[in-house]
Amino acid sequence: MIKHDFHIHTEFSYDSRIKGKELLQRAIELGYQEIAITEHLDLLPQEVKLYGLPSLRKYNAYIDALRLEFQEITLHKGIELGDYHHVKEYADTIIQGYDLYPILGSVHFLSDQINVAIPMPCELNPAQVRDYYEQNLELVSTCNIDVLAHLGVFKRYYNTPPDEREHESLIREIFRVMIQKGIALEINFSSLYKPYQRCLPEPYYLELFQKMGGTKIVYGSDAHRIENFGITLQKWHIQ
Numbered sequence: 001m002i003k004h005d006f007h008i009h010t011e012f013s014y015d016s017r018i019k020g021k022e023l024l025q026r027a028i029e030l031g032y033q034e035i036a037i038t039e040h041l042d043l044l045p046q047e048v049k050l051y052g053l054p055s056l057r058k059y060n061a062y063i064d065a066l067r068l069e070f071q072e073i074t075l076h077k078g079i080e081l082g083d084y085h086h087v088k089e090y091a092d093t094i095i096q097g098y099d100l101y102p103i104l105g106s107v108h109f110l111s112d113q114i115n116v117a118i119p120m121p122c123e124l125n126p127a128q129v130r131d132y133y134e135q136n137l138e139l140v141s142t143c144n145i146d147v148l149a150h151l152g153v154f155k156r157y158y159n160t161p162p163d164e165r166e167h168e169s170l171i172r173e174i175f176r177v178m179i180q181k182g183i184a185l186e187i188n189f190s191s192l193y194k195p196y197q198r199c200l201p202e203p204y205y206l207e208l209f210q211k212m213g214g215t216k217i218v219y220g221s222d223a224h225r226i227e228n229f230g231i232t233l234q235k236w237h238i239q
């Protein structure tokens, strides 16, 4: 597999401190051949109210300028579409004509409005975990995404892996739909620099995906700070 990272946030994301130029310089220094900037596109009403709508026209120009300056690396103009299945029609009209690749699909909010991508006061109960995976199933079933991002993100702030056996049939169903639709599974490194200290999903699920016939797998650092880009790959000896 060529050295790549398909999930990086830069200054266009409201929560990232990475400058586009420093990312490209660092990626080239570290020998990456292919990277994707995947800024947040969060379109739930409460998110639009908080963060506003990013301008995809400006994003286009931003990526074009970086491509021109750093021609020795393949730079993709991607997007992380949060909770796409809840805002499908709205999102489709916004991204239409922008030629975004990869489109990462990710679930951040449960039905009860809990954001599972930020530190939570306690671990989720089994009904919430089921809801989380059901949302992922709906996402992969109803949306045209290239990659399913950070499956199991709610575990990032856990210290040990929970028993998820009761949800395995649901996870298998997510994988079945992904394989049928050609959606790649992301191995997300963000939990390596958080308490969980494991990739998401964990190697067990990666093996399950592969046993079921899944071949499309991509790595994503999900970096929001430059020190979280690249280092994890080296530190964890994952190439």
Ligand SMILES: [Zn+2]
Pocket: 080, 106, 108, 117, 149, 150
């Ligand atoms: Zn995310």
Ligand SMILES: [Zn+2]
Pocket: 007, 009, 080, 222
């Ligand atoms: Zn992300």
